[in-house]
Amino acid sequence: PVRPPIVWLGTGSGQVQRSIDGGQTFQFAGSNLPNDDIVKLAHVPWVGVYALTAKGELYLTVDDGRSWYRAQSGCDAAGSAIVIDPLRYWVAYLATSTGICKTESGGQRWGVLGGAVAGAYIGSLWIDPTNAQSLRAGGIGRIFRSDDGGTSWTIVSTGLPSAPITALASRPGQPHALLALAYGAGLYESGDGGSTWALRDGSDIATGALSLHVDADADGRVLLGTAHRGVQALAAGSNTWQARNDGMSLFVRSIAVDRATPNRLYAGSLGGGVFRSDDAAATWTNVGLAS
16 A cells, blocks of 8 residues: 555565655565465554455554554454545454454454345455445455445345456546456446446456556546556556556556555566556556565
C-alpha cells in the first residue's frame, strides 16, 4: 500500500520493506513475522498496517514495522483478502476460506459474520468508497452482496462463470459499475451494483490476470497485472489491451497507486523486484528488491 511518501512492500519469507521517500529506498520492517510469503498488505490510517501471509495468517503493526503481532483473535480460518472501512478506520473485513470476519476494534477482536457467507470460500472483497455499508464478496461462481455492513447477505450469480472471483473493483465515481476477475475465465462487469454480470473480456490476457486496478480519473482505465505479459491496459470504450511494460518485468503480481499522485504506480513482480512509474504506466523504473 501507498501512503505518500511512505510505501510498504510484502515479499517472500516474512519480508516486509518500508520506504519513507516514495520508493527510492527501502528498509526492512518485518520483525516478528513468520517465515512465510507476505501476499497482501493494508494500511489503516491512525491504526497501523495489516500483513496477510500465504498461509492466511493476519498480522498487525502499530509502530511502523518495528514489531508485529497476530491480529486474528476470534477468526481462525485462513484469510485471503482484507478491506478497510473508508470512514471508520477501526472497522475491517477479512475474507477467509470459510466466510468473512469483521473487526470493530482495529484488529484486536474479530467476529464471524453469518448469513449467506457463512461457510463459503471468499477470495476477494470490495467496499463502496462512498457508502461503507455496501460490500461485495467474491466466492466461487457467485458474489455476495451486503447493504448493511455485513449483517445480512444476498447471493448474485447471474452471468458469472463457475470460477473463483479473485479481484473486485469499481469505476471511479460509479460504485454501481463493478468489475470482477474470474480466475481462468476473464474480466466481467456489472452496471447494476453486481446484480447481473456480463463478460467484458475473455482473452488470454484477462484469463491469466493476477491483479486488477482501475484508474481513479474519469476515464477509468483498467490495468491488469499478468503472468508473462506484464501490465496490460484497457482504455474506456476499447476492446484492445495495450502492453505497458517499458522497463519492467513481465510477471506482475500486484499494482498499487500513490493516492496523492495518481500517475505514480508501483508494480510488484515475481523475482524481478519492484517497479515504479511516474507517467501512468507508460514507462517503469526498477527500484530494487529483486530476488
